[in-house]
Structures are given as structure tokens and as C-alpha cells.
Amino acid sequence: MTLIEDAKKGKTPPEVEAVARKEGVDPAALTRLVARGRVVIPRNARRDIRPTGIGETLTTKVNLNIGSSRGVADPAAEVEKAVVAMEAGADTVMDLSTGGDLDEMRRKILKAVEIPVGTVPIYQAEVAGDLTSQGLFDALERQAKDGVDFVTVHVGVNLNSFERLKRSHRIMGVVSRGGSLTLKYMSETGEENPYYAEFDHLLEIAREHELTLSLGDGLRPGCIEDASDRAKYMEFIMLGELVDRARRAGVQAMVEGPGHVPADEIETSVKAMKYVTDGAPLYLLGPIVTDVAPGYDHITAAIGGVIAGMSGADFLCATTPSEHLDLPTKEDIFEGTIVTRIAAHAADLAKAGVKDRARLWDRKMAAARRDLDWPSQFDLAINPAIAREIRHRRGVEVDTCTMCNELCAIRLAREAMEREAEKATRKTKEREG
Incomplete structure (x- = not known):
């Protein structure tokens, strides 16, 4: 029995119990959402990891992409990036390697982290020089046997959608690497996308290994001008x-989304995606809200991520300052993870079913600031190290910040209120006396 099948029978698996405790939600209600496919808990049957729930009523999760390229392939560096992402608070990582020994890279990453790991099998088929139907399924099965928890499969890129693309007026065409490889296969062979044509076989493999499917957005817009097209x-x-078919087969599935989208189109896009997929967990790259900020796309994506999360997105894929420019360094990975976590939490503060729990964190920080309790402020910060560093970098030790010093608004206001309270007390005693 798979997780979704147990949930359909009313059982509450240990993974669901663990997620319910972590999130502060009712286990029975969470079990029902898993049964309906509105929450997924990616976990390969071969791995023992910290369960992570993605979907309705749960906090917005963050993924961080790592992986080599043909120009830069260093397994130790990619493993280090995976660990850095986990330590910075990423909920999952994806290995998108296309250079070096992909099997070695993936297996080392799987051993190094305790969070779900995802991959894109078509990359391995291409790198192996076996972009065939058999090659695609061999890559999928090889990665599933290694213990990968979720995989991106671009099943929506097929001959039908290819026709719509050819009739479009896009500037950027296709920017998804997996999407473009699928187009390459169909163009060269004249045949249907194997993952789409043989989707039932794909589901059999996923079911056997308790593999969560991330149904990829191979036709996501790659620039603002291309957003929201047919x-x-x-x-x-x-x-x-395909989400419906996966659920009926007892396979967990989520859906990936764009991409580059202007801020005023994000809500419509998210709600439409949620509607047509019957509330499947939605996994977004960004959305990136402007094309003109290379070097700062961790910020442009975070802006879009807040809007998307408020609108119902469940899972944000972090971008780094290197997006569109270079393979990210471990420093880029850390920065992208922290900034995306900020976006996810900002979205949770306004998200129905989550905001009451999310605001407890901010309430604790407000109390610590009110009390000028610096140790508590550092402990509550999303990045305690940088908060401490900035606080102490001038070497001036005062109980206020060095911007205000003796003109600290919090202290002045508190003293004014205390004086008023003392006046009121004296007046009360005078009347009583």
C-alpha cells in the first residue's frame, strides 16, 4: 500500500503523524488531504528522512536546485551545496546535474542530506546519449532505485502542446531544459513524448518506489512578454x-508552474492552475516578476513568490543571484535559500489556514524587540548569524541599536508611558487620601 492508498482507507501513516506534529495541524484532517492528493509527503520507500508535507493548510515550502554542468562538474562541491541548503532551512533539494558522473553525484547527495531529494531523469538520458523511450524509463528507474524522493517529468510537453507552441508568438520559446529535450525527442523521431504516451508505465514505476511525481512545466514562460499564453x-x-490518473493509481503528484510572470498576472495564474489540477500542490519557480535584474533574481523571484504563496502556491523553488548567469556557488545557494524562506514566510502570514500559526513567530519577535531582548531577537531571526554580525560589527555595546542610541523610540515611548502610569497612580492615591 502506498501513502495515498493508506490515507484513502482512513489510516494515518507515521509520516502524516510527523508532519501534523511539525505543522500543528490535526492528523485526521491531514490524512484526508493526503487521500485527496491535496497534500504530498515526498519519500522514497528506500529512504529514511525527515517527512516534509507540501500542500493545502501547510506552510509554504522551499526547494533549492543544485547540480553540475558539463563545464563545471565537482561532486564534492555539489554535495556541499546540498548540505548548505539544508542547513539554511531548505525543505528539499533537487539535483539537476548534467556533467560528470551523475550516479556518483546523486548517490552522495542522497547520503548527505536528511530532506527529500528530487531529480529530472531526462537529463541523465540525454547525458548518457540515450534520449529514447527506453533510455528515459531506464533513467527514471535507476534514480528511483537509488532512493530519489520526487522526480520532474515533463508529461505536459507532448505533440498536442507542441502544436500550440508552434502557433504562439513567444520571444523566448522554451526555457525549460527538460521541456526543450522533450521537444528535441519529438522533433527528431516524430513520436509522442514517451512519458506521456506510456504514462501508465511511469505510474507503475512511481508506485513501486513510492516516488512522488512533479509534473513539470516544460512550456513555462521564460520572459515577462511570454507570460500567460495559450x-x-x-x-x-x-x-x-494526469494528476487525476496518478491519484487513482495511488501515486502522489504535484504540479510545477512558471516562470516569468508580471506581478498583476500571478494571482490569476496560480488560481487557474489550482483549479484545473483539482487543488494539487503547486510548485513554482519564482515567479520572477521582471527580466531586467540579473544578479538579483533571488529578489525578483522572492517578490513573485510572496504573491504566489498568498494566492495559493504551496512550494517555492529558490533562485540564486547566479540565475541566468552562472552555476551558483555555495554562497549563492545560502543566499537564495534564505531569501526564498523569507518570501515563503511572508506569504504564510497572509495565507488562509496558515497565517494564525505563522504569525506566532512574528509575535515573539515583536515582544523581544519591545523588551530590547537582543539574544531572543537573534534566536528568532531567520538568519541569526547575519543578525548578530550586523549588531556587533561596530564594537559598540549598548542596549539599543546604534542607529538610535539614546534616541531609541522604544525606550523613550516606554519611559513616557511609565511616567504617565506613575502620574495616574499618584492621582488615584491623592483622591483616596
Whole structure:
């Protein structure tokens, strides 16, 4: 029995119990959401990891992409990045390696972290020079046997959606690497995308290994001008149909989304995706809200991530300052993780079913600031190390911040209130006397 099948029978698996405790939600209610496919808990049957829930009523989660390229392939560096992402608070990591020994890279990453790990099997098929139907399924099965917890499969990129793409007026065309490789296969062979044509076989493999499917957005817009076109929405309609098939097969599935989207189109996009996929957990890259900030796309994506999370997105894929420019360093990985966690929490503060729990954290920080309790402020900070560093970098030790010093608004206001309270007390005693 798979996790979703146990949940459909009313059982509450240990993973669901663990997520419910962590999130502060009712285990029975969470079990029902897992049964309906509105929450997924990625975990390969071969791995023992910290359970992470993604979906309705749960906090917005953060993924961090790592992985080598053909130009830069250092397994030790990618493992270090995975650990850095986990230590910075990422909920999952994805190994997108396309250079070096992919099997070695993946297996080392799986051993190094205690959080769910995802991959994109079509990359391995291409790197192996076996971009065939058999090669695609061999790569999927090889990664599932290694213990990968979730995989991106671009099943919405098929001959039907390819036609919509050819009729579009996109500037950037296709920016998804997996999407473009799928187009390459269909163009060269004239045949259907194997993952789509043989989706039932894909489900058999996923079911055997308790593999969560991340139905990829191979036609996501790669620039603001291409956002919200027919090709994108055609893909989402197909993904909605495939989500239904996965749920019926007892396989957990989530859906990936764009991409580059202007701020005023994000809410519509998220709600439409949620609607056509019957509330499947939604995994977004960004969305990136402007094309003109290379070097700062961790920020442009975070802006979009807040809006998307408020609108119902469940899972944000972090971008780093290196997005569109270079393979990220471990410092980029850390920065991208922290900034995306900020976006996820900001979204949770306004998200129905989550905001009351999320605001407890901010309430504790407010109390610590009120009391000028610096140790508690550092402990509550999303990045305690940087908070401590900035606080102490001038070497001036006062109980206020060095911006205000003796003109600290909190202290002055508190003293004024205390004087008023003393006046009121004296007046009361005078009347009584």
C-alpha cells in the first residue's frame, strides 16, 4: 500500500503523524488531504528522512536546485551545496546535474542530506546519449532505485502542446531544459513524448518506489512578454488530467508552474492552475516578476513568490543571484535559500489556514524587540548569524541599536508611558487620601 492508498482507507501513516506534529495541524484532517492528493509527503520507500508535507493548510515550502554542468562538474562541491541548503532551512533539494558522473553525484547527495531529494531523469538520458523511450524509463528507474524522493517529468510537453507552441508568438520559446529535450525527442523521431504516451508505465514505476511525481512545466514562460499564453495553459490542462490518473493509481503528484510572470498576472495564474489540477500542490519557480535584474533574481523571484504563496502556491523553488548567469556557488545557494524562506514566510502570514500559526513567530519577535531582548531577537531571526554580525560589527555595546542610541523610540515611548502610569497612580492615591 502506498501513502495515498493508506490515507484513502482512513489510516494515518507515521509520516502524516510527523508532519501534523511539525505543522500543528490535526492528523485526521491531514490524512484526508493526503487521500485527496491535496497534500504530498515526498519519500522514497528506500529512504529514511525527515517527512516534509507540501500542500493545502501547510506552510509554504522551499526547494533549492543544485547540480553540475558539463563545464563545471565537482561532486564534492555539489554535495556541499546540498548540505548548505539544508542547513539554511531548505525543505528539499533537487539535483539537476548534467556533467560528470551523475550516479556518483546523486548517490552522495542522497547520503548527505536528511530532506527529500528530487531529480529530472531526462537529463541523465540525454547525458548518457540515450534520449529514447527506453533510455528515459531506464533513467527514471535507476534514480528511483537509488532512493530519489520526487522526480520532474515533463508529461505536459507532448505533440498536442507542441502544436500550440508552434502557433504562439513567444520571444523566448522554451526555457525549460527538460521541456526543450522533450521537444528535441519529438522533433527528431516524430513520436509522442514517451512519458506521456506510456504514462501508465511511469505510474507503475512511481508506485513501486513510492516516488512522488512533479509534473513539470516544460512550456513555462521564460520572459515577462511570454507570460500567460495559450501554450502554457494547454500544458496545465493536460497536467490536471494526469494528476487525476496518478491519484487513482495511488501515486502522489504535484504540479510545477512558471516562470516569468508580471506581478498583476500571478494571482490569476496560480488560481487557474489550482483549479484545473483539482487543488494539487503547486510548485513554482519564482515567479520572477521582471527580466531586467540579473544578479538579483533571488529578489525578483522572492517578490513573485510572496504573491504566489498568498494566492495559493504551496512550494517555492529558490533562485540564486547566479540565475541566468552562472552555476551558483555555495554562497549563492545560502543566499537564495534564505531569501526564498523569507518570501515563503511572508506569504504564510497572509495565507488562509496558515497565517494564525505563522504569525506566532512574528509575535515573539515583536515582544523581544519591545523588551530590547537582543539574544531572543537573534534566536528568532531567520538568519541569526547575519543578525548578530550586523549588531556587533561596530564594537559598540549598548542596549539599543546604534542607529538610535539614546534616541531609541522604544525606550523613550516606554519611559513616557511609565511616567504617565506613575502620574495616574499618584492621582488615584491623592483622591483616596
